Amino acid sequence: MIGTQSLTDLYVEVQHFHARQMQLLDGGDFPAYAATFTEDGEFTHTPQQPPARGRDGIVTELNRFHERFAEDPVIRRHWFNQLWLEPREDGSVQATYYALVVTTRPERNVTIAPSCVVRDVLVRDGEGNLLVRSRTVDHDRLA
């Protein structure tokens, strides 16, 4: 379905999809976040680690990752920018964009890091809704 859609419609749809998805993640609704992936979706949020696979796998990994905040309460907000879309021959769309994590700790101490480049492969389900088939997060880092 992406093939017949204008770039304008697709670009806005991806922005809107990302906005809802990250508001769900940052709000702590991990099952709803995982439901924005395909059934066999892959999520690699930390380089050099194997991806979390499938919706249950993604929820499990998010719960594991967030254990670090059990004794360190935070509010996290994921910001995206410079979204670049490349439709692919198989009907999927590759999205490449920048991301930053805004973290607020007590006393309104705000840190903004790491800086990341994210690559999504986006597809549609049977009803035409966007889903993430794979998401790979690369952190900016120097040796």
Added chain:
Amino acid sequence: MIGTQSLTDLYVEVQHFHARQMQLLDGGDFPAYAATFTEDGEFTHTPQQPPARGRDGIVTELNRFHERFAEDPVIRRHWFNQLWLEPREDGSVQATYYALVVTTRPERNVTIAPSCVVRDVLVRDGEGNLLVRSRTVDHDRLA
């Protein structure tokens, strides 16, 4: 009028509206900022405080708030991200998005805080232009 508009057109219109509105605010043109609200618009920029009401009330509140910078010169820029729109049955649109305030002080000292979630209720005037009926800013904060 929002009901017959495509989500694509609406989404871009809100982005463009926000961009102009915040460039006006950050440029210090408080009357022009207030004119982007309805006549009876409400603006709650600090949680737990009563909203500023009406265009004159918003200008008065902005002047009061900015007194703190009289002896502490700053340049402020409001950044928005992850815009999520929900059309409502009465024809208005609820916009939920993230905001950060980028503040530059002398010697190019830049701070970025607080992290906020903002909720707008947007309506149209008789000529079809977007206006804010209410804006509520919630600051990310932990006890």
Added chain:
Amino acid sequence: MIGTQSLTDLYVEVQHFHARQMQLLDGGDFPAYAATFTEDGEFTHTPQQPPARGRDGIVTELNRFHERFAEDPVIRRHWFNQLWLEPREDGSVQATYYALVVTTRPERNVTIAPSCVVRDVLVRDGEGNLLVRSRTVDHDRLA
């Protein structure tokens, strides 16, 4: 050609153009970045300095500017926000927007500065592609 295009299409096209352009710049592909300017394009990235002129001139200036990072390895990401477009009578478009430079140094030390306001004059080439005729970056600074 901009005259008959909807604001929605134009706005998304500029966002997409900026995204690709800045991914090229941040990826270090200066010739590809320069090719997004007109043949006689002007790029003023630092106030009070004369603009770099022409694609070769822009590449030369970028190489000169980046010499400062030869002994100070960094990854830089340019973020844009609050894009405001004004079509002009001659068919060009003025884009005014905020920019921040996100810089990652070793040990994942991230700094975000300076805060800038950028003004582009955008035109189309014979094939209808957007190009920058001029870009002027103003850094937020107080005396």
